[in-house]
Amino acid sequence: MYNIIDLFSGCGGLSYGFELADYQTLLGLDFDEAAVKSFEHNHKGSLGVHGDITQITAEDIYGKIGGKQIDVIVGGPPCQGMSLSGPRKFHDPRNQLYLSYIRLVAEIQPKAFVIENVPGLIGLYKGAIKESILEEFANLGYTVSYQVLNAAEFGVPQARRRVFFVGIKGSDKKFQFPIQTHFFEHEWITAEQAISDLPLLEDSFGNEIEHYISKPMNEFQQYARRNSNHVLNHQATNHSEVTKKIISLVPEGGNYKDLPEEYKGTRRFNVAWTRYHSQKPAPTIDTGHRHHFHFKCNRVPTVRENARFQSFPDDFVFLGNRTQQYRQVGNAVPPLLAKVIADALKPYLS
Numbered sequence: 454m455y456n457i458i459d460l461f462s463g464c465g466g467l468s469y470g471f472e473l474a475d476y477q478t479l480l481g482l483d484f485d486e487a488a489v490k491s492f493e494h495n496h497k498g499s500l501g502v503h504g505d506i507t508q509i510t511a512e513d514i515y516g517k518i519g520g521k522q523i524d525v526i527v528g529g530p531p532c533q534g535m536s537l538s539g540p541r542k543f544h545d546p547r548n549q550l551y552l553s554y555i556r557l558v559a560e561i562q563p564k565a566f567v568i569e570n571v572p573g574l575i576g577l578y579k580g581a582i583k584e585s586i587l588e589e590f591a592n593l594g595y596t597v598s599y600q601v602l603n604a605a606e607f608g609v610p611q612a613r614r615r616v617f618f619v620g621i622k623g624s625d626k627k628f629q630f631p632i633q634t635h636f637f638e639h640e641w642i643t644a645e646q647a648i649s650d651l652p653l654l655e656d657s658f659g660n661e662i663e664h665y666i667s668k669p670m671n672e673f674q675q676y677a678r679r680n681s682n683h684v685l686n687h688q689a690t691n692h693s694e695v696t697k698k699i700i701s702l703v704p705e706g707g708n709y710k711d712l713p714e715e716y717k718g719t720r721r722f723n724v725a726w727t728r729y730h731s732q733k734p735a736p737t738i739d740t741g742h743r744h745h746f747h748f749k750c751n752r753v754p755t756v757r758e759n760a761r762f763q764s765f766p767d768d769f770v771f772l773g774n775r776t777q778q779y780r781q782v783g784n785a786v787p788p789l790l791a792k793v794i795a796d797a798l799k800p801y802l803s
Contacts, residue, residue: 455564455802456521458482458514460506460528460554464491464771464781465499466763467527467569470791472496474799476525479518482506487773488781495769506553511560523561524802529569529786530554537578543585555589558620564802565628566590567794568618569786572601575616586618595620598627602790605734606633609764609787610647610673613737617794621801631797637672644748645731647761650674651684655750659688681767686778687757689750699726700751706730720744729754735762740783756782764789 455476459468462481472478478499481492486503493501500517502509514523536547544552558566568586575583583599590597597620604613619628650667652659663684669675692700699716703709709717709725720726724744729735731748738759739745747754754762756771756778764787771778 455524455799457525457527458518458523459492460526460557461530461550462492462501462528463488463784464769465496466765466785466788467529467567467791468492468496468499469765469769470786470788470793471525471527471795473788473792474795476795479521479523480514482509482514485777485780487777488784491770491772491778491781494772506557507549509553509557511557514557514561523563525565525567525798526554526558526561526563527567527569527791528554532570532574532577532582535574535577535582537581537585543582543589551586555586555593558590558595559593562593562622564622565798566595566618566620567798570616570618572614572616575599575601590618590620595622596624596627597621598630600630602630603633604764604787604790605641607631607787607793608634608637608642608673608789609734609762610642610644611735611738611762611764611787612733613787613790615786615790619794619798624801626801628798628801631793634793637676641734642671642673643732644729644735644762646671646673647677647735648754648758650678651687651755651758651761653750654687654689654752654755657689658691659755661685661688663687677761677766679766684757684767686760686771687755688775689755690753690775692752697751700728700746703728703746705748706733738762738783740780759783763787 456479457471457476459481462483465481468478478496480500482502483489489501489503530551534547536545587597599618601616604611650665652663703726708727728746729748759782771781
């Protein structure tokens with residue numbers, strides 16, 4: 454069994470996927486206190502650390518994990534604030550979060566690392582940030598490959614595109630990314646297939662503990678429910694009557710462009726008033742909960758519905774207030790996508 458640590462862990466979707474592939478998570482580090490609590494609650498035997506990565510050293514980490522070996526470092530350093538201005542270029546202070554991730558890889562020297570980020574990072578500053586990342590890790594002795602993956606092609610009921618960088622230490626072999634493998638019924642999992650066994654909450658806001666309305670209706674639902682006999686984090690948002698009326702006017706798969714003229718201007722950007730399509734994967738889950746709506750009900754999806762779209766199983770519980778829970782789900786790496794990468798990485802670690 455290989456040991457990992459998760460930097461910028463959030464609630465731990467990336468490391469949870471590695472655990473599904475039989476890795477052991479030793480530690481998760483994040484600046485979001487509520488997310489760290491969720492991480493520790495769901496990663497049994499792992500330590501959640503609430504802290505600033507720029508102030509943490511490898512010595513600190515080894516002290517917290519009892520000196521255990523770290524085989525892989527995973528994480529998703531945010532690219533907000535990224536800069537290539539001035540003569541120091543990539544070493545601009547605004548890149549401090551990425552630089553701290555690289556520093557810890559340099560200090561710990563794991564066998565491999567995995568970075569996840571938004572696809573736009575590749576083209577940022579005409580690709581200069583991407584090239585700087587590759588150069589920094591090459592200087593540390595890592596052979597790095599990167600690729601944009603669509604989570605829907607790997608068993609996740611969500612069309613979420615993210616770039617992954619995978620580095621292998623001391624080898625000229627580049628990591629080969631997995632080809633698409635749908636799992637389950639060998640096809641994309643639709644939004645309806647993902648959540649059709651959950652209460653619709655059309656006439657109530659839901660309770661702290663809810664119950665399934667049917668037996669699992671497909672392999673994805675069997676996966677989601679394998680360790681759970683009830684539903685948590687499944688409570689509806691109390692929308693105003695005006696909001697509910699506007700949502701009701703949006704057809705399945707539609708958005709603000711499908712609204713009558715008097716409502717089109719209420720929110721004018723590309724994802725405003727988007728209603729999911731029941732027969733397609735959900736669009737990318739974000740950290741808010743205002744602009745995407747259930748394919749049937751006139752409300753935003755619940756935290757649990759979004760967690761299903763992210764491929765979290767139902768026994769993964771999100772702590773904190775509702776806004777914090779939505780943020781944790783939206784920021785996470787889909788566990789099933791992480792599992793695919795974790796499985797593909799194993800031959801490079803032996």
